[in-house]
Amino acid sequence: MRGLLLAISTLTVLISPGYGQFPGSPVSDYRSGLFVQNPCVSKQTCSECLQTPTCAWCMKEDYTSLDGAPLPRCNQETHFSAQSSSRVQCPIDEVVNPNNVFRVIQNIDLQRASQYHEAVQVQPQHVSLKMRVNEAHNLDFFYEQAQDYPVDLYYLMDLSKSMEDDKEKLSKLGDLLAATMQNITSNFKLGFGSFVDKVVMPYVSTVPKKLEEPCDGCAAPYGYKHHMRLSTDTSTFSGEVKRAQVSGNLDAPEGGFDAIMQAIVCKNEIGWRDKARKLLVFSTDAGFHYAGDGKLGGIVKPNDGFCHLDSKGTYTHSTLQDYPSVSQINHKVKENSVNVIFAVTEEQFDVYNMLQANIEGSSAGTLSADSSNIVELVKAQYQAITSSIEMKDNATGSVRVTYYSSCVGDGPVRQTNKCSGLRVGSRVQFTAKIEVVKCPKDPREWRQKFQIYPVGINESVLVDLEMMCQCECEQPGNPGYMENAPQCSGHGTYMCGICQCPTDFFGRRCECDRENLGFHGDLEAGCRPDNTTTTLCNNRGDCICGKCECYPRENPDEIVSGDYCECDNFSCDRYDGLLCSGPEHGYSACECRATNETCITPYGEHINKLCSGHGSCSCGECKCFETEEGQFSGRFCEECPTCPGKCEELTPCVQCLQFQSGTLADKEDEFGVDLCDKCPFDVIEVEKAEDYVRDDERLCTFIDDDDCRATFVYGYHNSTGQLMVWVQTTKECPVVVDVMGIILGVIGAIVAVGLLLILMWKVFTTIHDRREFARFEKERAMAKWDAGENPIFKSATSTYKNPTYNGKM
Structure with a gap:
């Protein structure tokens, strides 16, 4: 543990203005606007x-x-x-x-392949570098495409039923393909493999009859088969292609990712050579299954990225493992330096063109309907691959590598890791600017190895890097290190001239015992002039064993003194003092200084440079230059309002670090390191970014993935030149038009108006009917009916007589 002395000193610097905010102090807070000297x-x-x-x-x-x-x-x-x-x-x-220490370990000259040695295209091959943090080293290295460099071409073909005519055409063009590639290099090998899909539902029919013959004249379905090992005997290629039978499956996508993975990782079975340009030509007329699709067939085990071929060249784990992911394919391509050429039909080109953008060193070309242009396509893609070179590295997030080159021209050196227009024998010089941006927390990571390599070529510059994160005098067994040292009162460890005290002791020499101090628990009482203040040593010193030890000044002629560091000899007002500090220094016209100290930039990215490198010092003041980039300005010529900024460069990292969006979000490099962790800065969250724009800061905006405008400000720390980025936590989002709400509102309004019209019609109809009925009732009540008798009316009379009756009983 660090002694209490150091803890108190550090705490004083952090929470009080003592070491930087009194007049003339060498340290000040960046946010307060005072520059750190x-x-x-x-x-x-x-x-x-x-x-x-x-x-x-x-x-x-x-x-x-x-x-x-x-x-x-x-x-x-x-x-x-x-x-x-x-x-x-x-x-x-x-x-x-x-200082940084650089040493070349292996430096074989660039050379073409011969019967006595292999080709060398990258020089040097192995270096060691011992570096301090944020002190860059420029490593120069060369690349030259060797003449007659070996080429391994493995043709991986989709043999589903729809590719039957393509297979026949390829068998006829096999000799031409071999002859064309042998014209490019005499050291050429050719191999062949095919694929269909996983033999489970729903990819293929599992009806027993269909498993034997899924279509007329078809062979049984399979995942991937390796037919022909890479060989210089290219005459057998056409025969192998002709003997391979087509098969069938149910769904449109194919199991090409399974085949690509096996063709890459089965190095011994395929016959890939270490020192050769490896080309994997992938030919299909359909899409592809990828990681996660296997769940449809009940296959949930992830792809392990290993070789699983039996003695007959058949992929044995097709029904046991899921398809590989795009990132797995990309990792294996980079690990084995394979260039994948996607030769696909026109309707599938857009899909595979997007795929090749995510697989390093790959390319895509359009295949004709019957693959008759395969020879021209492979030749064109090979020439495109070999005519350009792209340099990459696998350094961790603690190391930043930036590339510069003038490529094959004689123009100025510019920042780039890619050169095109190369020919055989073209030598390109690259400069890799290597910087240790931070020391890892784990000391075991202070020694690292990483490679700088050309994409698609199994050659590299191996860098043994040692980060100087600790002084030798802080390590046991070195001069300047002593445990229980007399310099530390026999209690602490003496290292690099200071004492590291145990828990119960503190002080510059561990002379203070916490248990035997006479301040009755108040260790700070002797550092305050009275009990009316809690300020220790007037914020101009450390309280050590109850006494003030005043901070030293950078200028040895300036002294802080007193029991409570209350006195000094430099704070007097000199505005009306002696002219030119007295006759011994000059009389009049002393305004010009004899040195350029006042022109040295004390902060920002150009710290310690004369006028930031953009001006000249005249009479103690900077006179700024006007360049092709623009007119520089500011006290130290540190500003250039018309120069291009770094907004676009910083945006991906800001998106990833602050909003977890953008091209870097949720992505890892081939070593599993989160790409966000490789960003060379940390963001500082603020409520309003515009408030942090001062003289040398730049305001940037960008549109995020959610179509909202995000704002951030970047600048450089006044003392260290470290890049600082303040990000506004809230984004300005456009008003979202609720289309569905509008549609439903319109429909609701129409329905409401219709209902209102119906209601009005009903009311008017009811009123009208009631009026008509009332009129009818009124007329009926007013009608008079005559109830008199008819004078000619007589009621009918009937008389009955019995002819047999004579009035006697």
């Missing part, structure tokens, strides 16, 4: 100092000024290299300031 003096250990650019550490045991005041051990390297004895009190052999 010296980033080194605040570093408390040698390892922290070593990880700060341009800083050096003095490990002298008693490092003090002439008057005995302690001096900051970490300071600018120019401070220790100065010759003035009044300033430098540290012997040069006790200054820890290691």
Whole structure:
């Protein structure tokens, strides 16, 4: 553990203005707008100092000024290299300031292949590099395409029923294909394989009869078969293609990814050579299944990326493992340096053209309906592949590699990792700017190996990298390291000139015992003038064992003193003082300084440069240049309003780090490192980005994946030159038009109007009917009926007589 002294010192720097915000202090807060003049003096250990650019550490045991005041051990390297004895009190052999160390381990000259040796296309082949953080090293290396370089071409063909005529055409063109490639290189090998799909439902019919003959004249279905090993006997190619039988399946996509994976990883079975240009020609007229599709057939085990071919060349795990993913294919392509050529029909070209953009070193070409143009297509794609070169690396997120080259021309060097228009014998020089951007937390990662390689070629520059993240004097067994040292009162470990104290002791020499102090638990009482304040040492010193030790000044002539660091000899008002500081310094016209110190840029990306490299120093002031990029301005010529900014370059990282969107989101490199972690900066969340735009910051905006406008500001830290990015947490999104709501609203309005009209019609009809009925009732009540008798009316009378009756009983 670091001693309590260092903890108190660090805490004082972080939470109080003591070490930077009183007048003339060498350190200040970037956000407060005060520029940091010296980033080194605040570093408390040698390892922290070593990880700060341009800083050096003095490990002298008693490092003090002439008057005995302690001096900051970490300071600018120019401070220790100065010759003035009044300033430098540290012997040069006790200054820890290691430089980057570069050594070439293997450097075989570029050469063509012969019967005595293999071709060499990349030089050098192996280097070692010992580097400090943020101090770049430029590594120059060369690439030259060797004449008559070996070529391995493996033809992988879709043999479903729809490709039957293509198979026949390929068998006839086999000799021509071999002859064409042998005209390009005499060291040529050719092989052949085919594929259909997984033999499970729903990819193929599992009816027993269909498993034997899925279509008329078809062979039994299969996943992938390796028919012909890569061989110089190309005359057998046509025969193998002709003997291969077509088969059939049910769904439209094919199992091509299974075949590609096996054709790449089965190195011994296929016969791939290490020192050869490996071409895998993939021919099909259909789409492809990929990871996850296997679940439709009940296959849930992920593809393991290993070879599974039996003695007959058949893929044995077709029904056991899922299809590979695009990223798995890409990883294996890069690992084995294979160039995949997708030769597909016109209706499938767009799909495979998007696929090749996600597989390194691959390309796509349009195949005719019967594959009659296959020879011209392979030749054209091979020439396109070999006429350009792209350099990449597999460095971790702690290392940044930037490439520069003028390619084959004699123009200016520019930032690029790709050159085109190459011919056999064209030599291209690249410069790789290698930077350690941060020290990994795990010390085991301070030593790394990574490769700088041309895409599709199994050659590389192997870099053994050692990061200088710790001083040697902080490691046991080295000079300057001693446990229970007398310099540390026998309690702590002496390292690099300072003491690392155990838990119960603190102080510069571990002289303070927490249990035996006389302040009754208040360790700070002796560092306050009275009980009316909680400020220790006036924020201008450290409280050590109850006494103030005042901070030293960068200028040894300036001294802070007093029991509570309340006095100094440099804060007096000199505005009306002596002219030119007295007659010994000059009389009038002293406004021009004898040095250029006032023109040295103290902050930003051009720190410690004269006028930021964009102007000249005249009489202590910068006179800015006007270049082709634009007119520079500012006190140190650090600004260029008309120059192109870095908004577009920083946008992908801002999207990924802040909003988890963009091209880098949820993606990993071939080593499983999240691409977000490779971003060379951390974002700072702010409520409003515009508030952080000052003189040397740039405001940037971009449209995110959700069509919302995001805003961020970038600038450079005043002391370290580190890139800083402030991102506004909220995005400005356009008003979303609710189309469905509008449609439903219109429909609702129409229905409502219709219902209203019906209601009005009903009301009017009812009123009209009631009026008519009332009129009828009124007329009926007014009608008069005559109830008199008819004078000619007589009622009918009937008389009955019995002729047999004579009135006697």
